[in-house]
Amino acid sequence: MKGLNSFMGQETIAQLKKINWFDGLPDDMLAVLSQKAYKRMFKKDDILFHKGDEGASLFVILSGRVKIVTQDVDNNEVILNKVGTGEIIGEMALLDYEPRSAGVVALEKTAALELSRKDFMEIMKAQPDLALSLIRNLSSRLRHNTSYIEKITEMSRRVARGDYSFIGETQPAKKKKGKISKEDKIVQLQAEFYAMVQGVRKREEEWEKQVQKLTLQIDESKRKREFEEITSSDFYANIKEQAKKIRDKRKDKK
Amino acid sequence: MGQIISIHSFRGGTGKSNVTANLAAQVALVDKRVGVVDTDIQSPGIHVLFGLDETHTGNTLNDFLHGKCTIREVAFPVGDNSRQHVQLVGKDLWLFPSSIRGREISQILREGFDINLLNRGLQTLMSEFDLDYLFIDTHPGLNEETLLSIAISDLLIVILRPDNQDFQGTAVTVDIARSLDVPNLQLMVNKAVPGYDYEDLKEQIEGAYQAPLTGILPLNFELADNASKDLFTLSNPEHAWSQELRTVTEAILSVDGGAK
Numbered sequence: 001m002k003g004l005n006s007f008m009g010q011e012t013i014a015q016l017k018k019i020n021w022f023d024g025l026p027d028d029m030l031a032v033l034s035q036k037a038y039k040r041m042f043k044k045d046d047i048l049f050h051k052g053d054e055g056a057s058l059f060v061i062l063s064g065r066v067k068i069v070t071q072d073v074d075n076n077e078v079i080l081n082k083v084g085t086g087e088i089i090g091e092m093a094l095l096d097y098e099p100r101s102a103g104v105v106a107l108e109k110t111a112a113l114e115l116s117r118k119d120f121m122e123i124m125k126a127q128p129d130l131a132l133s134l135i136r137n138l139s140s141r142l143r144h145n146t147s148y149i150e151k152i153t154e155m156s157r158r159v160a161r162g163d164y165s166f167i168g169e170t171q172p173a174k175k176k177k178g179k180i181s182k183e184d185k186i187v188q189l190q191a192e193f194y195a196m197v198q199g200v201r202k203r204e205e206e207w208e209k210q211v212q213k214l215t216l217q218i219d220e221s222k223r224k225r226e227f228e229e230i231t232s233s234d235f236y237a238n239i240k241e242q243a244k245k246i247r248d249k250r251k252d253k254k
Numbered sequence: 255m256g257q258i259i260s261i262h263s264f265r266g267g268t269g270k271s272n273v274t275a276n277l278a279a280q281v282a283l284v285d286k287r288v289g290v291v292d293t294d295i296q297s298p299g300i301h302v303l304f305g306l307d308e309t310h311t312g313n314t315l316n317d318f319l320h321g322k323c324t325i326r327e328v329a330f331p332v333g334d335n336s337r338q339h340v341q342l343v344g345k346d347l348w349l350f351p352s353s354i355r356g357r358e359i360s361q362i363l364r365e366g367f368d369i370n371l372l373n374r375g376l377q378t379l380m381s382e383f384d385l386d387y388l389f390i391d392t393h394p395g396l397n398e399e400t401l402l403s404i405a406i407s408d409l410l411i412v413i414l415r416p417d418n419q420d421f422q423g424t425a426v427t428v429d430i431a432r433s434l435d436v437p438n439l440q441l442m443v444n445k446a447v448p449g450y451d452y453e454d455l456k457e458q459i460e461g462a463y464q465a466p467l468t469g470i471l472p473l474n475f476e477l478a479d480n481a482s483k484d485l486f487t488l489s490n491p492e493h494a495w496s497q498e499l500r501t502v503t504e505a506i507l508s509v510d511g512g513a514k
Contacts, residue, residue, distance in 0.1 A: 214450050216459060216462055218462060219422060239369075240434055
């Protein structure tokens with residue numbers, strides 16, 4: 001299984017391009033990386049890795065579908081997400097050495113490309129240009145993310161003031177082809193934030209509408225008191241008597 | 255016999271005189287014989303809407319109540335004198351105005367008047383003018399002449415604005431009307447400001463007072479500064495206020511026992 005023939009080469013490069021870090025790296029450098037990638041096959045219910053394992057490699061799903069799982073306090077399985085073809089799992093582990101935060105299990109027959117940290121690091125040492133490109137790429141992504149954070153910070157301040165005027169001027173974050181992949185969590189955050197602000201404003205508007213519903217209130221004891229004040233007079237009794245006579249008289253005429 | 259309809263509101267400023275005058279005009283337009291009495295002796299106001307001003311030298315309700323003339327002599331035939339509204343020419347519509355002379359108003363407030371005389375006068379004009387409808391523009395609140403007007407009414411229309419003071423006052427008026435066995439009770443909202451849920455309010459009002467709400471008339475700035483002081487439904491028939499007033503008119507005409 002080790003190594004890749006030339007037939008696999010191009011396909012692997014295309015898959016590696018989907019990884020944020022490798023985005024924009026020249027094809028020849030990706031070709032070097034792809035030399036070291038393994039293609040692995042999993043049957044349904046095969047485990048790619050467990051939660052808590054040392055994060056020693058990344059996986060690119062070439063076909064099939066996997067679930068990302070953790071356990072609740074009673075050790076029952078909780079599915080965090082399901083991912084499929086073209087999606088990347090565990091890429092941060094190559095650099096940050098943190099244990100796996102969740103486990104991954106194949107939901108069906110699945111093909112994945114695995115790049116181990118060991119191989120990845122060897123390439124970095126041997127190819128300083130590749131390492132630099134990667135650092136440059138990461139730096140640019142950091143800058144890009146910072147600009148989103150600033151944007152979201154400013155929006156938060158405006159929402160706090162009750163100023164929703166940016167809705168309509170601001171386009172919800174769109175995935176830019178090539179530059180930002182669907183894996184981009186900061187873009188997702190902005191989109192979620194935007195949706196949240198819209199939700200908050202809608203609720204606020206509905207609340208305001210509710211304020212404009214008039215509530216008919218009657219003080220019943222005051223009502224009774226005023227009624228008794230008026231009806232307790234002799235004049236009232238007299239007029240009630242007269243009115244009855246008039247009505248009876250007019251009824252007779254009809 | 256025709257119907258006596260009292261138009262009442264618990265507080266002043268509901269646009270009662272304007273509503274009464276326009277309702278009377280609309281009913282006269284469908285060839286009913288209509289009288290309008292202004293029993294708001296303290297602050298008469300309906301006469302101007304029918305083109306009557308201080309130059310009017312005819313008899314008033316005050317003269318009748320002081321025994322100076324008969325009720326027939328108080329009648330001002332609007333149909334013969336309508337310069338402002340050609341639609342009313344030839345219609346059977348009479349106004350029985352109160353005096354607008356300050357001296358006469360203070361005199362009647364000071365000396366009072368015989369409420370039975372007013373009652374007899376109203377019954378007389380119903381029969382002498384063979385009226386289908388007699389509209390009484392009452393004084394706000396529940397003083398003696400207002401209680402009399404309500405007591406002898408076949409239909410009481412209470413005008414309220416959409417606010418809590420009017421909701422409270424209307425509750426007392428409704429209780430009084432029921433206690434006096436007024437056969438028909440209708441409610442209408444005037445001066446409804448935009449931006450509220452009036453469908454919901456209608457349900458609340460009809461539930462609370464157990465009487466139909468026959469119209470919700472919008473706050474009408476054009477009417478408020480109606481410089482010509484005319485009958486708004488005749489000069490502005492397409493206005494939303496006029497259209498809603500006509501639905502109130504239809505509710506009046508549909509009350510059983512009125513038309514002969």
